[in-house]
Amino acid sequence: MIFMEYDFSKQERRLGKIVFALTLDRKKMTERIVIGETNETRRQLEDGTGNIFYDRTRPLGKFLIDFETDTGMEWNRNAMTLRESYGKAIPLEAARWKMAVPVADFLRGKYASGEPSALFAAIRTWEEYLNCFHLNHGADMLIRRLSALYRPFFLYGGNRTWQEEATAALSKVLREEEAAVELWYPVLKRSFECVVASASFLPLIAYYLHKIEEWGFVFQKCKVCGNDFLARSRHYELCSDDCRKKQAVEAKREFDERAKNDxxxxxHEAAYYYWYNRLRKLKRGEAADLEKAAAVGEAFAAFRKEAVKRKSMVKRGEMKLTDFSSWLVGQQNEVDRLMGE
Ligand SMILES: [Zn+2]
Structure with a gap:
């Protein structure tokens, strides 16, 4: 699929309202995000022919897990630069655009990161910048709108507490105008409802968390790769087929390892008793031969030492089990020879 490329050097608004459309599929456990102008987004969802900036289907929960974080408020600092560029101290329009160049670079980087929340915020930032450029109170309006857009980046950042806590925290900060969200009902080929927002991510996050709670899904940490993922229940401990495969390979390796050690x-034990019984025969009973017993006892001690050494070599993978086994047989022949059998 080929997407449109947003131009962060353009100085005129040519686009309509840019929206972030989210569709959740409970059965397939996926999320789909489409970003583009309202009408193009609608077309994309209906028949896949929209000119949009982003359209991807990912595992359910990915939006919440990978959501842009900005504890250092880098986004806000860049917005402040845009605000200053409107100032009376910079009367020449060319100088204003020049001030915005590093901000455009910052936004380009965020756009290129591929993270949909960052990509959307980057487009919205430049659109708002152009929007407010010639307005009377443009500077204030720009900051008001952008700080609403960025707020979840640091509200969420670093300390991600999901579900109950997150919902509670969000509802506290969700202002009336930010709570607005459109719901596009299923029509024609589009079989899922779709939530669409533009001014703020907060209603999308609230909707998403609410759905997860309603469906009884839980966030889990994968036992293999350590990543967060959304699972149907606490019983699911692995995030993907890849990790399931990895765990199966590891389980087999452990099993083989155990079997090899057993x-x-x-x-080792069988060989030990073979020697032990020979030696005992020489020390006791009718066939006792103390001279031979001394020689065999000495050889036995050497054998025990060497056997332990070779056993640990097998454990470390420096010697094959079959080589160890044939060495033991050779040693048995040796004790038989000493016994004169
Ligand atoms: Zn994993």
Whole structure:
């Protein structure tokens, strides 16, 4: 799919209202996000022919998990530069545009990050900048609108507490005008409802969290890769097929390792008793031969030492189990030879 590329050097608004459209699929556990002008977004959702900036379907919860964070308020600092560029101290229009150049670079970087919340905020920032450029109280309006847009970036940032706490925290800061969200009902080929927002992410986040709670899904940390993901219940501990595969491979490796160690111990033990019984025969009973017993005892001690050494080599993967096994057989032949059998 080819998307439109937003131009952060343009000095005139040519676009209509830019919206962020979110669709959640409970059954497939996916989210779809489309970003573009209202009508193009609608067309994209209806038949895939819209000219849009972004359209991606991802695992459910991704929007909340990867949401742009800005604890340092970098977005706000850039907005302040845009605000200053409107100031009376900068009467020449060319000088104003020049001031905005580093901000455009910042926005381009955010746009290129591919994170939809950052991409949307970047477009909206430049659109608002152009919007307010020739207005009387443009500077104040710009800051008011952009700070509403950026607020969840630092509200959410770093300390992400999901569900109950997040919903409670959000409802406290959700102002009347920010709570506005459009709901596009399913029509024709579009079989899902779609929530659409423009001024703020907060109603989208609130809607999303509400749906997750309603469906009883939970955020989990993957046991293999450590990433957060949304799961149907606490029983799901792995985030993806990839991680499931990795865990299966690891489980098999552990099983094989255990089986190898068990076999190793068996072989070692059997060889040990083979020697032990020979030596006992020489020390006791009718066939006792103390001279031979001394020689075999000495060889046994050497064997035990060497066997322990070789066993740990097998454990470390420096020697094959079959080589260890044939070495043990060779040692048995050796003790038989000493016994004179
Ligand atoms: Zn994982």
């Amino acid at each position: 076999r190793l111990e068996q072989l």
